[in-house]
Amino acid sequence: MTRTSSSSTRAVARQLVRKTLSALVVLWGAATVAFFAQLALPGDRATAILNIRSGQAQLRTPAELAQINEQYGLQRPVIVQYLDYLRGLVGGDFGNSYQQYRPVTAIIGEQLGATLTLSLTAIVFAWVLMVVWVTLTAGRGPRVGALGALVDVVAAGLPAYWLGIILLLVFGLGLRWFPVIGGTGVNGLILPALTLAIPLAGFMSQSTRTEFERALEQPFVISARMRGMSDAGVRLRHVLRHAVIPAVTLSGWALGATLSGAVIVESIFSRPGIGNVLVTAVSSQDLPVVVGIVTLVAVVYVVANLIVDVVYTVVDPRLKAS
Amino acid sequence: MTALRPSSTSAAGTAPSTRLAALARRPWGLYAAVAFVALLTVAAIAPQLLATHDPLALDYPLSLHAPSWTNWFGTDESGRDLYSRVIFGARESLLIGLGAAAVGIVLALVLGSLAALAIKPAAVVVDRVVEILFTFPALLLALLLIAISGPSATTEILAVGLGTAPGYARMIRGQILAAKGSAYVEAATALGHSRSRIVFAHILPNALRPLVAVFALSVGQSIVWASSLSFLGLGVAPPSSEWGALLDAGRQYIVQAGWLIVVPGLVIVAVALAATTIGRHLQSYLERGEK
Numbered sequence: 001m002t003r004t005s006s007s008s009t010r011a012v013a014r015q016l017v018r019k020t021l022s023a024l025v026v027l028w029g030a031a032t033v034a035f036f037a038q039l040a041l042p043g044d045r046a047t048a049i050l051n052i053r054s055g056q057a058q059l060r061t062p063a064e065l066a067q068i069n070e071q072y073g074l075q076r077p078v079i080v081q082y083l084d085y086l087r088g089l090v091g092g093d094f095g096n097s098y099q100q101y102r103p104v105t106a107i108i109g110e111q112l113g114a115t116l117t118l119s120l121t122a123i124v125f126a127w128v129l130m131v132v133w134v135t136l137t138a139g140r141g142p143r144v145g146a147l148g149a150l151v152d153v154v155a156a157g158l159p160a161y162w163l164g165i166i167l168l169l170v171f172g173l174g175l176r177w178f179p180v181i182g183g184t185g186v187n188g189l190i191l192p193a194l195t196l197a198i199p200l201a202g203f204m205s206q207s208t209r210t211e212f213e214r215a216l217e218q219p220f221v222i223s224a225r226m227r228g229m230s231d232a233g234v235r236l237r238h239v240l241r242h243a244v245i246p247a248v249t250l251s252g253w254a255l256g257a258t259l260s261g262a263v264i265v266e267s268i269f270s271r272p273g274i275g276n277v278l279v280t281a282v283s284s285q286d287l288p289v290v291v292g293i294v295t296l297v298a299v300v301y302v303v304a305n306l307i308v309d310v311v312y313t314v315v316d317p318r319l320k321a322s
Numbered sequence: 323m324t325a326l327r328p329s330s331t332s333a334a335g336t337a338p339s340t341r342l343a344a345l346a347r348r349p350w351g352l353y354a355a356v357a358f359v360a361l362l363t364v365a366a367i368a369p370q371l372l373a374t375h376d377p378l379a380l381d382y383p384l385s386l387h388a389p390s391w392t393n394w395f396g397t398d399e400s401g402r403d404l405y406s407r408v409i410f411g412a413r414e415s416l417l418i419g420l421g422a423a424a425v426g427i428v429l430a431l432v433l434g435s436l437a438a439l440a441i442k443p444a445a446v447v448v449d450r451v452v453e454i455l456f457t458f459p460a461l462l463l464a465l466l467l468i469a470i471s472g473p474s475a476t477t478e479i480l481a482v483g484l485g486t487a488p489g490y491a492r493m494i495r496g497q498i499l500a501a502k503g504s505a506y507v508e509a510a511t512a513l514g515h516s517r518s519r520i521v522f523a524h525i526l527p528n529a530l531r532p533l534v535a536v537f538a539l540s541v542g543q544s545i546v547w548a549s550s551l552s553f554l555g556l557g558v559a560p561p562s563s564e565w566g567a568l569l570d571a572g573r574q575y576i577v578q579a580g581w582l583i584v585v586p587g588l589v590i591v592a593v594a595l596a597a598t599t600i601g602r603h604l605q606s607y608l609e610r611g612e613k
Contacts, residue, residue, distance in 0.1 A: 029454030040470045157594055159546045161553045161569065162587035169580050260459035267554055278462075279554050282469040290469040298457040 015313050023306045028086075030298040034291045035085045041287065045074050052098050052285045072096075094292035099284055104292035108274055112296075115273035118192055118265070119258040125197035126254070130205045130247065135235050138212040138243075149209060155202025160261050164195040164268040192269045196261045200254055204247040212243035249312075252305030259297045352603050355596035362593065365412035375403035377410040377563055386579045396581040398571070404582065408589055411563035418479055418564065419545035419593075425483025426490060426544065427537055431530075433487065434494030438502065439521060452491045460485035460547065468556050475564075478557040482547045486540060493536070494529070501529040535604035542597025549590050565590050 041048040046068040047060050069075045073084065088095065094104035137148030171177045171191060178191050215221065216239055224234050263275035270276075274293050281289035365372050374394070381401030389396040395404035437449040455463065464481035471477050501507065502525055510520045545565075551557035552566025553573075560571040565586045572582030 025450065026454050026457055029450060030457050033454060033458075037466055037470060042471070153598070154595065157542075157546075157591075157598060159550060159587070159590060159594070161550055162591060165576065165583050165587065169576070169584070173577060173580070256457075256459050260461045263461060263465070264550055264554065278465060279556070282465045282556055283473070285469055285472065287469055290466060294458060294462045294466050297459060297462055301457050301459070 012313055016310055019306060019309050019313075023302050026302050027299060030295060030302070031086060031089050032082075034295045034298075035082055038287045038291055039078070041285075046072075049098050052287075089295075094295070095288040097281075097286055097289050099281075099286040099289075104288050107277060107289060108292055108296060111272055111274045111277050114271060115259065115262045115266070115275060118189065118196070118262055118271070118273060119255060121189055121193040122196035122200065122258045122261075123251075123254055125193050126200040126204060127247075129197060129201035130208060131240065131244070133201070134205050134208050134212055134243065135240060138209045139216040145213075149206075152202045152205040152209065155198050156206065158199050158202075160195055160199065160264045161268060163198060164192070164265055167191045167195055168268065188269070188271070192265045192271055195265050195268070196258045199261075200257065204250055204254070207246040207250070208243050211246055212239055215239045215242040218242075249308060252301060252308050255304045256297060256301035259300060349603065351599050355599040358592060358596045359600065362412050362416060365409045366416050367413075369406075369410045369412065373403075373406035373409045375406040377402060377406040379403075386575060388579075389581055389585075395585045396579065398579075398582055399575060404568075404585060407563040407568060408565065408586055411565050411568060411586075414475070414558065414562060414564040415545060415549070415566070415590075415593075418475060418482075418548045418558070419541050421479040422482035422486070422544035422548055423537055423540040425480060426486040426540060427533065429483060429487040430490035430494055431533075433491040435498060435526070437491070437495045438498035439525075449495070452488055452495070455488040456492065458488075460489070461550065463488075464547065464551060465556065468551065473551075473556045473559070475558050478548050478551055481551065482544050485547060486543060490536065490540065494533075497529040497532065498525060501525045504528075531608055532605060535601045535608060538597055538601035538604055542594040542601070545590060545597070546594050 039045070044065075046065040049068050049072070050060050050064060051058065073081060076084075085095070092105060094108070096103055097107060100107060133148065133151070137144050137151075139145065140148075168191060172179065179188050216235075221234055221238055224238055225231075229237075259274075262273055263278055265271070266273045266275035267279055274296075278290060278293045280286075281293070361372075369377075374392075379402065381397070384393070384397050384401035385399050387393055387397045387401075393403050393405065395408060398404055398407070433448060433452050437445055437452055439445070440448060458466070460482075462485075464485035467481040467484055468477055506528075507520060507524055510524055515523075548557060549564075549566030549569065552564060553569045555570055558564040558567045560567050568586040569583055569590075572579070572586070575582050
């Protein structure tokens with residue numbers, strides 16, 4: 001590297017600006033999809049909103065319709081509604097729920113904390129499971145390696161609802177270690193978080209294992225062994241660091257995956273959270289709430305990926321040149 | 323890929339120990355997967371051949387009985403035989419999985435090839451659209467569609483297909499771009515072949531070969547997604563014995579009759595595993611065929 005530090009700093013800055021712009025384009029697109037999804041209700045929108053509220057389809061009087069049209073501004077041209085919606089989003093306004101007569105942000109705000117706690121705990125659990133499992137089984141000869149890889153694949157493929165129920169039956173009903181329904185505090189969090197963490201750990205292990213086995217063959221590992229370092233020491237101090245890089249890249253994706261997995265897990269364990277709100281909203285066709293939550297998860301996904309990208313550009317000197 | 327590879331054919335008359343080793347190397351996982359899928363296909367086409375009871379016959383004195391010799395998977399709250407219900411549910415579950423996988427792959431094929439092959443501005447736009455759709459997790463995209471058109475089997479198929487399409491579209495785009503940059507395409511261009519001939523005779527056949535394997539993987543995934551939707555009460559409704567609907571119906575009896583939910587779940591997990599195993603084997607088979 002013969003670059004001067006100022007030109008490489010400029011390259012990093014340019015890279016960051018480009019990535020941020022591209023993330024903004026994706027966010028704008030996601031918001032657009034979300035807006036047009038709300039228009040996609042079959043038939044007249046005001047009638048649809050009233051029918052959704054009352055839960056039965058019937059003809060509405062013009063007076064009723066006029067009130068709804070007035071309230072949601074439905075008589076305005078679509079383009080005006082669209083721009084208005086975008087302006088609202090920038091200011092953190094997701095519109096009003098059809099069913100609960102409240103702003104969507106208020107509904108999400110009440111429940112977001114519980115879901116974020118669940119998601120982040122699950123990601124921490126997944127990392128612990130993955131690191132322990134891969135460090136123990138990777139590069140230990142064909143038999144152990146094949147078993148390790150098989151467990152990865154099976155774990156990654158387990159459907160969340162079934163895993164959750166098995167955990168619930170074994171540890172909740174059978175062993176009675178954890179509360180079956182709800183349960184506040186740490187105790188009620190462990191089983192739901194594990195339900196999300198096990199498939200995630202299996203998924204991340206697959207790429208970490210490949211990288212781990214590759215790193216085990218590297219010269220720096222051989223030199224560490226020649227210095228007399230123990231096998232465990234080599235694995236933990238040298239190999240692991242290289243092996244977890246692909247899993248770090250998956251962090252943004254993992255956050256999105258756990259937030260959407262929360263839909264199922266919260267339903268199994270009757271936990272409060274945006275997943276539970278989403279299921280109720282989908283079955284009652286409360287579109288502003290559905291769209292609000294879906295958009296929020298998309299935003300979290302894009303922003304998390306942007307952060308991962310930025311951290312990479314700053315940390316890994318090889319990416320600066322490209 | 324980590325899946326077991328099909329064994330190489332062993333020569334006749336080798337020592338017993340090598341023969342035994344060859345036997346152990348055979349892809350038993352694949353055989354089991356194919357046998358299981360064959361069994362389910364029979365169940366889907368002619369369920370009465372495999373069922374032991376009428377799946378709808380009510381028998382209240384027998385309600386919530388644990389698995390036994392007469393009722394292999396136990397009975398539900400109305401005394402219906404769970405095993406027979408699972409067998410009769412195979413048709414709908416498999417059709418939904420196949421349908422959703424087909425919708426997803428076709429959609430992905432259109433988006434992926436447009437993003438890789440269309441003229442510049444159009445390709446960039448399609449590429450961005452795929453990227454935007456990809457930011458919505460599959461389950462959420464599916465829920466969005468269900469919120470708009472209400473739960474039904476058709477919506478479930480479309481929703482799962484739409485949910486899985488962006489991921490596959492990205493993969494297909496990558497495959498086509500890789501084929502586009504390969505030496506044989508360069509050679510064909512140098513020979514003066516027309517663009518359409520290069521696309522249809524060289525790029526697409528090579529880029530799309532892995533799709534057969536991807537389709538198998540996708541069927542397994544789609545069955546899991548679809549049953550997740552039914553489990554949430556947002557897919558096929560309970561009177562049906564579609565597997566996800568069975569799970570949903572069994573949820574309220576989880577304390578008294580865990581098998582109502584464990585057994586159908588196990589069947590779904592087994593199908594997903596079987597589809598993955600078959601898909602992985604196809605994948606490694608096709609990859610070796612290319613060389």
